Amino acid sequence: MNTASLFDFNGHGFFVWSSYGMLLLAVLAELFFLRRQRRRALSQARQLTHEAPARRARVQETSPDTASS
Amino acid sequence: MSLFQFASPARLFPLAGKLSVLFGWIAALLCIAGLYVGFFVAPTDFQQGESYRIIFIHVPAAWMAMVIYLAMAGWSAAALIWNTRVSAQMAEALAPTGAMFAFVALWTGAFWGRPTWGTYWVWDARLTSTLILLFLYLGFLALKSAIDDPRKADRAASLLAIVGAINVPIIYFSVRWWNTLHQGSSVTPGSSKMATTMLSAMLIMTLASWAYAIAVSLHRVRSLMLEREAGSDWVNHHLRHAATGGPSA
Numbered sequence: 001m002n003t004a005s006l007f008d009f010n011g012h013g014f015f016v017w018s019s020y021g022m023l024l025l026a027v028l029a030e031l032f033f034l035r036r037q038r039r040r041a042l043s044q045a046r047q048l049t050h051e052a053p054a055r056r057a058r059v060q061e062t063s064p065d066t067a068s069s
Numbered sequence: 070m071s072l073f074q075f076a077s078p079a080r081l082f083p084l085a086g087k088l089s090v091l092f093g094w095i096a097a098l099l100c101i102a103g104l105y106v107g108f109f110v111a112p113t114d115f116q117q118g119e120s121y122r123i124i125f126i127h128v129p130a131a132w133m134a135m136v137i138y139l140a141m142a143g144w145s146a147a148a149l150i151w152n153t154r155v156s157a158q159m160a161e162a163l164a165p166t167g168a169m170f171a172f173v174a175l176w177t178g179a180f181w182g183r184p185t186w187g188t189y190w191v192w193d194a195r196l197t198s199t200l201i202l203l204f205l206y207l208g209f210l211a212l213k214s215a216i217d218d219p220r221k222a223d224r225a226a227s228l229l230a231i232v233g234a235i236n237v238p239i240i241y242f243s244v245r246w247w248n249t250l251h252q253g254s255s256v257t258p259g260s261s262k263m264a265t266t267m268l269s270a271m272l273i274m275t276l277a278s279w280a281y282a283i284a285v286s287l288h289r290v291r292s293l294m295l296e297r298e299a300g301s302d303w304v305n306h307h308l309r310h311a312a313t314g315g316p317s318a
Contacts, residue, residue: 006108009119015184019123019177023130026169027281033165034288041295048300049308
């Protein structure tokens, strides 16, 4: 198959390339959302990790056991 | 070593990371090989001409949409029976990829149908049941995000996934049970009506789709684990090691 017939596909190029093009778009969109979800999950987890020691300290300060001791 | 140890997110997380990369590379290599055989080695079909080359993505996408739904229903059943967190997260991780394959199967089917049947769409049993499959995937995802309590959302979505699994055999056998415009199965276990090179390209693309689905789902389940388990000791441990460049938990 030469380059010209690869694009034309005997007059069926529109149908073939629309199919392969949509598959490419769908995969790229999925990978984009996957990456975005990963970034969001990581930043959320980091935020909670940084806040955890401060929150534990606040809980200790305000708990009756700690306050009375 | 027991497989049940991977029911713990802390154990599955690092393994999923390694497998995701491995399957991603396998998918890319198989995809290149499949497209090469499909475009440059496989001959032109004597009846359909060049438009048949859509088969190399249409059939794998349709198969994957059904297989992923069954896997999702299986994980959902496991989540309901054993109440394991990982099972529900695996079901959730599979759904977007399954929906993507169902959409691609419908789209490529429409663009293959136009030159061969003369129409993009008919309300035929095979096409309609595949459209219902796409709606089931979207319904599963919508239900998950509509309920605030994650445990309740898992249970409701799991039920939907299990009930919806009845649609998969309907899709598969629709071309036998009803008179449909859609052609019957070209490949059945043990026999094929296709030329060897055409069949090879289709099977290589199917393997590529399997590898892609595994890679993407494992990658997504890691994000879901981070979202759900944020603040837990193992996530903190992982983040500390990731920041220092050491091995993750």
